[in-house]
Amino acid sequence: MPKYKLTYFDIDGGRAEPIRIAFHTAGIDFEDNRISFPEFGQVRSGTRFNSVPVLEIDGAQISQSNALSRYVGKMAGLYPSNDLQALYCDEVLGALEDLIHYIVRTFGLEGEELQHARRQLVDGWLSIYLRGLEDLLVRGGGEYFADNRMTVADLKAFVQTRSLCSGILDYVPVDIVQRVAPGLVEHQERISADSRVAAYYATRSQHVTP
Numbered sequence: 484m485p486k487y488k489l490t491y492f493d494i495d496g497g498r499a500e501p502i503r504i505a506f507h508t509a510g511i512d513f514e515d516n517r518i519s520f521p522e523f524g525q526v527r528s529g530t531r532f533n534s535v536p537v538l539e540i541d542g543a544q545i546s547q548s549n550a551l552s553r554y555v556g557k558m559a560g561l562y563p564s565n566d567l568q569a570l571y572c573d574e575v576l577g578a579l580e581d582l583i584h585y586i587v588r589t590f591g592l593e594g595e596e597l598q599h600a601r602r603q604l605v606d607g608w609l610s611i612y613l614r615g616l617e618d619l620l621v622r623g624g625g626e627y628f629a630d631n632r633m634t635v636a637d638l639k640a641f642v643q644t645r646s647l648c649s650g651i652l653d654y655v656p657v658d659i660v661q662r663v664a665p666g667l668v669e670h671q672e673r674i675s676a677d678s679r680v681a682a683y684y685a686t687r688s689q690h691v692t693p
């Protein structure tokens with residue numbers, strides 16, 4: 484078995500969280516290298532694209548969270564083997580990555596500028612993507628996005644909607660998902676209750692979910 488080392492922020496969320504849950508589901512040992520935000524300054528210069536997460540496989544560093552989710556997801560039984568279902572899964576992973584980019588654009592702003600940008604986000608891209616994702620959930624049958632079972636697409640969506648409902652983003656109402664795409668709140672509860680996800684969080688006694 485190769486040696487795996489996953490480097491990401493010390494938060495129970497974000498781009499690495501589906502990868503961590505998939506490793507745990509697969510029963511594969513990995514080094515969960517959690518870095519602080521101050522440490523990131525040093526770590527980023529040692530990464531190919533100045534960003535995390537990165538996964539080292541026997542010392543060779545690989546980036547891109549969706550690619551990593553797919554890779555570990557396949558080992559965990561969390562990725563479809565059927566090509567069309569895999570495409571459905573990938574569409575959701577890509578859409579969520581787009582949404583994260585729109586959210587990240589508002590980071591670092593302050594005061595009225597932040598308020599304005601977040602209101603635009605809520606009325607614009609955030610609503611568009613939440614509605615679109617709910618639509619993709621309906622296409623998948625209403626419970627999961629693809630393959631009629633939990634895949635890494637469900638994990639990434641769950642991590643993102645949980646974060647949106649947590650109130651961590653100023654000027655983003657905590658009920659935004661409920662108002663715009665209530666099916667995604669039910670989905671979040673379904674994934675949170677999945678025995679594999681619950682088993683992972685049982686290993687994290689005091690997890691902080693952003």
Ligand SMILES: N[C@@H](CCC(=O)N[C@@H](CS)C(=O)NCC(=O)O)C(=O)O
Nearest residue numbers: 497498533534535536546547548549
């Ligand atoms: N496409 C990359 C994006 C990675 C990315 O932007 N990660 C953020 C943290 S979640 C980062 O490291 N940003 C660099 C920075 O803020 O300087 C992926 O999906 O892994």
